[in-house]
Amino acid sequence: MSDENPDLGKEDIKSLLVKLSVPAATGMMVIVLYQMVDTFFIGRWVGALGIAGISVVAPLVMLIQSIGMAIGMGGASLIARALGGHDPKRAVKILGNQTLLTLDLTLIAVAVGFLFEERLLLFFGANGDIYSYAQEYYAIVIWGMPFLTLSIMSNNGIRSEGKAKKAMMAMIVPGVTNIILDPIFIAGLGMGMKGAAIATLFSYVFGFLYIAYYYLFQDTVLKFTRAAFVWDAEIIKETLALGTASFARQGSSSIIAILLNHILFDYGGEISVAVYGIISRLFMLATFPIIGLAQGFLTICSFNFGSKDFKRVREVIYDSIKYGIIMNTIITILIFFFDTELTSLFTKNNELIEQSIPAIYGVMLSLPLISIGVISSMFAQALGRAKDALLLTLNRQVLFRIPMVILFSYFWGLKGTWASFFVSDICSIIVSGYYMKDKMSRLSNYIQKNEPNKNE
Numbered sequence: 029m030s031d032e033n034p035d036l037g038k039e040d041i042k043s044l045l046v047k048l049s050v051p052a053a054t055g056m057m058v059i060v061l062y063q064m065v066d067t068f069f070i071g072r073w074v075g076a077l078g079i080a081g082i083s084v085v086a087p088l089v090m091l092i093q094s095i096g097m098a099i100g101m102g103g104a105s106l107i108a109r110a111l112g113g114h115d116p117k118r119a120v121k122i123l124g125n126q127t128l129l130t131l132d133l134t135l136i137a138v139a140v141g142f143l144f145e146e147r148l149l150l151f152f153g154a155n156g157d158i159y160s161y162a163q164e165y166y167a168i169v170i171w172g173m174p175f176l177t178l179s180i181m182s183n184n185g186i187r188s189e190g191k192a193k194k195a196m197m198a199m200i201v202p203g204v205t206n207i208i209l210d211p212i213f214i215a216g217l218g219m220g221m222k223g224a225a226i227a228t229l230f231s232y233v234f235g236f237l238y239i240a241y242y243y244l245f246q247d248t249v250l251k252f253t254r255a256a257f258v259w260d261a262e263i264i265k266e267t268l269a270l271g272t273a274s275f276a277r278q279g280s281s282s283i284i285a286i287l288l289n290h291i292l293f294d295y296g297g298e299i300s301v302a303v304y305g306i307i308s309r310l311f312m313l314a315t316f317p318i319i320g321l322a323q324g325f326l327t328i329c330s331f332n333f334g335s336k337d338f339k340r341v342r343e344v345i346y347d348s349i350k351y352g353i354i355m356n357t358i359i360t361i362l363i364f365f366f367d368t369e370l371t372s373l374f375t376k377n378n379e380l381i382e383q384s385i386p387a388i389y390g391v392m393l394s395l396p397l398i399s400i401g402v403i404s405s406m407f408a409q410a411l412g413r414a415k416d417a418l419l420l421t422l423n424r425q426v427l428f429r430i431p432m433v434i435l436f437s438y439f440w441g442l443k444g445t446w447a448s449f450f451v452s453d454i455c456s457i458i459v460s461g462y463y464m465k466d467k468m469s470r471l472s473n474y475i476q477k478n479e480p481n482k483n484e
Contacts (some may be wrong), residue, residue: 036190036331037112041343042416045324045351051192055199057359060312062206062231064373066224067309069214071374074161075475076302079374083160083273083305087285089169089176092137094278096177099105099130099182104269105330105409106263107188107250112334116249123185124256125263127178134177141170151221155291161221168225173233176231179235186242187327189249194242202235207267252312277405280425287430291437291445300442302423303383305389306374314363314392317355318399322346322406329410338478347465352399360395363388383442390446394453404460407467420463424456 036044058319070078103126110119141148144167154162179198187195206227243252257446285308294299345359363370371384401424410418429452436444436451 032102035339036328037335037340041328041340041347042244043104045321045344045347048141048190048327049186049321049324051196051320052187052323055203056316056320057205058200060309060316062203062210063312064309065207065210066228069210070224071222072376073215074220074377076377076380077157077161077298079153079305080158080298080301081165081221082224083285083301083308084152084158084162084289085166085169086305086308087282087289088095088141088148088152088166089173090285091282092134092141093171093176093180094282095133095137096130096180096279097293098271099126099133099267099274100181100271101326101409102267102269103181104184104326105270105308105412106266107185108327108330111189111249111336114330115229120253120256120261122263122267123250124252125260126181126185126267128257128259129267130177130181130239130262131174132215134174138170138173141173141484147226150460153293153301155290155293156298158301163296164221165225168222169228170230175232175236179232179239182239182243185250186239186331187323188247189247190327191326194246196238198235198242201238202231202279205234206231238417241312256277259307266412269414270412270417272414272423273405273409276418277421277425280422281295284425284433285430286478291433292442295437295442295445296449297379299380300383302375302380303387306371310363310388311375311382311391312368314356314359314395315398318352318402321352321355321399322402325403326406326410329407337474338471341461342468342475345468349399349464352403353396356399359395363392380451385444386443391449393450393456397457397466398453400457401460402463406466414451416463420460423459424453428452428455
């Protein structure tokens with residue numbers, strides 16, 4: 029088997045994780061880099077209020093793009109299991125229904141975004157002088173949402189086939205487009221926030237065009253047919269059930285961002301909101317490897333669960349958590365060592381840099397163990413356990429993060445706000461760890477009873 033068409037049921041698990049996760053992580057890295065480039069040019073050519081403006085718009089964009097992520101991740105599990113069960117026709121039908129569902133829901137979301145623009149921006153934290161910067165960026169970026177959600181949804185379909193390099197390119201194309209256009213529009217043409225938004229819009233369109241070209245002209249099992257675009261209630265129901273966890277993951281992140289934008293503005297003004305803009309970019313930089321690993325894990329786990337090879341399911345769980353802990357520990361050490369240098373990339377404002385340092389420690393301290401929570405949620409999705417996946421996702425963001433942010437901020441101000449990230453993460457990791465320990469124990473017992481004569 030080639031690297032582009034790995035045998036998900038037979039190849040060595042460690043080799044598969046590299047083949048599927050490295051391209052996914054590389055694609056994520058480019059996406060993160062273009063967001064950092066966005067922040068860099070806005071910070072240098074527009075200022076702290078510009079960073080605060082994109083910090084307000086980011087969770088709103090995230091909420092809309094979560095439509096594509098949710099449907100894509102839910103459908104990816106279904107597609108991988110269908111391919112593992114040697115049923116390519118069902119896989120194509122799943123992708124067709126995903127496409128219809130994503131487009132319909134996104135158009136509704138965009139219509140709402142246009143109709144209630146001012147109210148939404150204020151709700152998401154565009155307070156004071158931040159509003160005009162956020163509005164200028166949002167008014168352009170919103171036009172690109174259908175292209176973005178369809179690209180995100182379809183990218184998961186590419187990855188579920190095992191075409192990790194193609195999926196990587198689908199993320200690299202928009203990322204590189206944005207990186208090239210940002211300095212041209214923001215700095216070269218002096219368009220500021222509007223230039224950043226135009227560059228982002230073009231990146232969404234180019235990303236969509238690449239994926240459309242792939243499905244229409246490239247070698248893929250998932251070739252669209254007219255029958256694929258016939259609504260299937262069973263597929264829609266299962267896709268939404270499994271995708272709920274991904275939507276909750278993205279949606280709850282947006283809720284946290286809204287809450288933080290308001291709390292930070294109350295305790296520290298526009299500067300503190302800008303701090304969150306920088307920290308969120310650094311967090312994405314720190315977590316792109318584990319996200320790539322998790323996406324590779326989902327494909328391998330789903331396929332082998334579909335083909336009922338439970339020993340390989342157990343192996344990919346162990347390896348993914350282990351490698352995630354190792355990677356994130358190294359990344360955390362590097363971030364702590366270069367904290368000031370990393371923050372200084374985005375701004376020359378000394379107050380902004382000084383406020384960012386304690387925020388880095390609060391947000392990043394639990395990073396080495398975060399793979400336990402990420403893999404546990406992906407494991408539940410891979411097995412089709414929609415309720416488990418949803419609860420594991422809400423466990424981190426809703427059950428612990430929201431109340432602790434409110435409580436810690438009330439008693440300890442800005443320091444408490446950042447400390448709440450570490451405490452809530454540790455609590456959620458404990459819950460996720462207990463869940464995985466229970467499931468792994470059951471999985472091992474099942475393997476021993478059904479394969480007593482095979483070496484483990």
